[in-house]
Amino acid sequence: MKQSTMDHAARANDFNRDEERVNWHDETLWWIRQKRDLSVNRLPEWEELREAASQIKHNALSNLHGYLQAFEANAIANGVKVHWAANADEHNRIVHNILKSHGINRMVKSKSMLTEECHLNDYLAENGIEVIDSDLGERIVQLANEPPSHIVLPCIHKKKGEIGDLFHRHLGSAEGETDPQVLTETARQHLREVFLTRKAALTGVNFAVAETGEFVVCTNEGNADMGAHLADVHIAAMGIEKIIPLRKHLSIFLRLLTRSATGQPITTYSSHFKTPAAGKEMHVILVDNGRSTQLGREDFRNSLKCIRCGACMNTCPVYRRSGGHSYHSAIAGPIGSILAPNLDMKQHADLPFASTLCGSCSNVCPVKIDIHDQLYKWRQVIVKEGYAPEAKKLMMKGMALTLSSPAFYRFAGKAGRTVMRLAPFAAGNKLNPWYNQRDMPEAPAQSFAEWYKKNRL
Amino acid sequence: MRIGLFIPCYVDQFYPKAAIATLQLLEKLGLDVDFPLRQTCCGQPMANSGFEHLTGGCNELFVDNFAAFDYIVCPSGSCTLHIKQHLHSHKNEAAATAIRGKVYELVEFLTDIIKVKHLEASFPHKVGLHQSCHGQRGLHLSQMTELVAAPYSKPMQLLNMVKGINMVPLKRADECCGFGGTFCVTEEAVSVKMGKDRVEDHVVAGAEYITAADLSCLMHMEGILRRQNSPVKVIHIAQILNAAL
Amino acid sequence: MSSRSNILAAVLANQPDNSPLPDVSIFNDLYTSEDAVERFIATAMGIGSSVHRVAGIDEINKVISERFTHGPVVSNLSGINNALAVDDDNYHAADVELSVFKVRLAVAENGALWLTEEDIQKRVLPFICQHLALVVNAANIVGSMHQAYERIGNARYNYGTFISGPSKTADIEQSLVLGAHGPRSLTVFIID
Incomplete structure (x- = not known):
């Protein structure tokens, strides 16, 4: 996939060149937020469920140290082969080695954000292995040679006309065909042939139960099950934070997950994989890739509670108006912005600033991650680590100096509200981005302090 | 009861009418209000930009100015929240801790501390209420639409006491306006688009005025309204609550 | 050192002090089973399933014979007309028009039914068929997922899945389409 070096603001600026598309993107995601609201308001115990899930x-x-080992022991006893990967590269090599050992060079894959994080498809392609994504949205972005723009709705940024063009070029649908029903049927026929002929299938993992060694995969399409059950080899890739202690805890998480994600009461399929089917192989890859580091960051470890529902993206007023690709990270939106700096702080130094800190994300989060507070804390870390732009450092030092001194503040203020020229939105001249599409308030004749001195002292 | 009036820097400089209305409103309620002249800023613009370590000077100044009061009242939810969450002092942490517990945004001070039941105010206009995020999700001035919880609104509780006012319903009751401090210039495209969409919601609802408990949001929306040559105006909630009969 | 020991060592070094588990039993009794059948029907129909309350196998056969006439029918239930047994060798899974399974648990709050490998024998069957029919006794419909997992308890299963409705997608402009990869329809028969 193409990776450019533009930051979030520059990409968001590009996205906003087509205002009609921004409106459409915003309205589509807001509609999902509203479906979520309707759904969760049917459960009077919703807030208690969130609290239980968080706990x-x-x-x-x-x-985690104990649960990981319990999960491993139980999975092995169930006949599953368990692998450990310290990072993305090791994860990719493990997948490749499993395929090589079976002489397999074509694999079908259902949705796994972890494999996006690890850039597995690129790695396998370089090694001569074809991967076909089977989730409809993922297949669409794969045909477009783009990464997903949303963790639950991978092609939410694409209009049906664009999808029709892709399907016409790659899957032979009629030119100009844009009916979602017809396009979905085209994908169904195409992917059915894929499912029936692939000997290996990779799936993600939503929850892994330490108590039993089973893992649960949730889809609406049934693509994870189609792939896994028809293949000889099933590889399940999971971050080490996917562990939950007990089977009965699935009741809490399965109630929260899909209501938060799309407003459905549950996904169509919630499949519990415990043992390989007779004569078949099942592998689980436990991936760290920075998670144990994040676990050690007291202010940020709670981000590992995430169950990847996407609710924070749907509610985020910035995400809705900048699109998932503006976050240049496998996981976009508010949660992505607190996960990505852990992986590469320099490359993702802009992301914690791509927020107004409005706090809506923390409120919709089904596991009560304090997302907006962590965005604030990442900003402090990023500045301290030296990743703030020089101009910003100077401006902030100037502001701090002026605002620490009442005398300078009052003097500056008298000179025609000049103190406020230090404020970012007012700084100086018409080149300031504030003025592109906004006016400044008219400067009043006197400040409040001046009025107060005349009228109250 | 001695009240220290905390007027955020940009309100002091650009919106003195809102500060005057806040002072007059508190005085009308028979309260003893003092405005410490050596105050500047709460330090939030630096802190939200990742420079909280540069806010020490603002913090010490704040403690010096306000430690002596029984309550500190501020016509801005955002600045109030910043003080509540981040005020610390090397010289006098006990005073800083006390301040964090006795600083109030104007609306919550009126509803929760003074428990205002009646206001002599009149504002015969159609008004849209903008829920500023820090006041709402930070200080809980109103219930949040994300939660499964009983609705309430402290600003509405006060606005409903104003004669002749006609509050218009919005499609998105508590979406952010996109100001966000330095976000408004570093993420100009998204900030402006959020502001335009927020303004549009009020305009479509027929509002003549957009009000809020935070002028930073209103300044942002006013900037967009003025560029659009819109007749719709912004007004701080204190000015409505203080509007004479 | 292996990645396993490195990861475990890092986790042990970095994990915080023990945080206790909550008592989740408080959720178990929030929903009574009295109106579970009615609530199941409303929810299941809301997510695209068709639901029939039937007295027995004859009514099931009547519905099936009216609606599914294009290909082989496979079932784990005896008495389904013209149905092949799941372990019959004379069909290809990919050709199955309708799979009919008797299941032992369904959930009112989300319209889901619980199938295990024991019920279906071949894991792919409920997914690859063009249409799926599931049969459940009314007494086996519980109110919530909490009650469902209470019923499942420590049961041993190799594979189990909750299925609620037909396979679906809304990936193209959020337009709901039934029949993504799996069954185009789900018919639920509730035996009173």
């Missing part, structure tokens, strides 16, 4: 995840993270 279970806290427990899981605080005992």
Whole structure:
């Protein structure tokens, strides 16, 4: 996939060149937020469920060392082969080695954000292995040679006309065909042939149960099951934070996950994989890739509670108006902005600033991650680590100096509100981005302090 | 009860009418209000930009100015929240801690501390209420639409006491306006688009005025309205609550 | 050192002090089973399933014979007309028009039904068929997922899945389309 070096603001600026598309993107995601609201308001116990889920995840993270080993032992006893990958590269090599050992060079894959994070498809392609993504949205972005723009709705940025063109070029649908029903049927026929002929299938993991060694995969399309059940080899890739302690905890998470994601009461399929089917192989890859580091960051470890529902993206007023690709990270939106700096702080130094800190993300989060507070804290870390632009550092030092001194502040203020020229939105001249599409308030004759001195002292 | 009036820097400089209305409103309620002249800024613009370590000077100044008061009242939810969450002092942490517990945004001070039941105010206009995020999600001035919880609104509780006012319903009751401090220039495209969409919601609802408990949001929306040559105006909630009969 | 030991060592070094588990039993009794059948029907129909309350196998056969006439029918239930047994060798899974399974658990709050490998024998069957029919006794419909997992308990299964409705996608401009990869329809028969 193409990776350019533009930051979030520059990409968002590009996205906003087509205002009609921004409106459409915003309205589409807001509609999903509204479906979520309708759905969760049917459960009077919703807030208690969120609290329980949060506490279970806290427990899981605080005992992760033990739970990982329990999961591993139980999975092995179930007949599953368990692998450990310290980073993306090792994860990719493990997948490749499993395929090589079976002489397999074509694989079908259902949705796994972890494999996006690890850039597995690129790695396997370089090694001569063809991967076909089977989730409809993922297949669409794969045909477009783009990464997903949303973790639950991978092609939410694409209009049906663009999808029709892709399908016409790659899958032979009629030119100009844009009916979602017809296009979905085209993909169904195309992918059915893929499912029936691939000997290996890779899936993600939504939850892995330490108590039993089983793992749960949720889809609406049934593509994870179609791939896994028809293949000889099933590889499930999971971050180490996907562990939950007990099977009965699935009740909490399965109630929260899809209501938060799309407003459905549950995904169409919630499949519990425990043992390989007779005569078949099942592998689980436990991937760290920075997670154990994040676990050690007290201010940021709670981001590992995430169950990848995407609710924070749907509610985020910035995400809705900048698009998932503006975040230049496998996971976009507010949650992506607190996960990505852990992986590469320099490359993702802009992301915690791509927010107004409005706090809506933290409120919709089904596991109560304090997302907007972590965005604020990442900003402090990024500046301290030296990743702030020089101009910004100078401006901030100037502001701090002026605002620490009442005398300078009053003097500056008298000179025609000049103190406020230090404020970012007012700084100086018409080249300031504030003025592109906004006016400044008219400067009043006197400040409040001046009025107060005349009228109250 | 001695009240220290905390007027954010940009309100002091650009919106003195809102500050005057806040002072007059508190005085009308028979309160003893003082405005410490050596105040400047709460330090939030630096902190939200990642430079909280540069806010020490602002913090010490704030403690010096306000430690002596029983309550500190501020016509800005955002600045109030910043003080509540981040005020610390090397010289006098006990005073800083006390301040964090006794600083109030104007609306919550009126509803929760003074428990205002009646206001002599009149504002015969159609008004849209903008829920500023820090006041709402930070200080809980109103219930948040994301939560499964009983609705309430402290600003509406006060606005409903104003004669002749006609509050218009919005499609998105508590979406952010996109100001966001330095976000408004570093992310100009998204900031402006958010502001335009927020303004549009009020305009479509027929509002003559957009009000809020935070002028930073209103300044942003006013900037967009003025560029559009819109007749719709912004007004701080204190000015409505203080509007004479 | 292996990645396994490195990861475990890093996790042990970095994990915080124990945080206790909450008591999740408080959610178990929030939903009574009294109106579970009615709530199941409303929810299941809301997510695109068709639901029939039937007295027995004859009514099931009547519905099936009216609606599914294009290909082989496979079932784990005896008495389904013209149905092949799941372990019959004379069909290809990919050709199956309708799979009919008797299941032992369904959930009112989300219209989901619980199938295990024991019920279906071949894991792919409920997914690859063009249409799926599931049969459940009314007494086996519980109110919530909490009650469902209480029923499942420590049961041993190799594979189990909750299925709620037909396979679906809304990936193209959020337009809901039934029949993404799996069954184009789900018919639920509730035996009173």
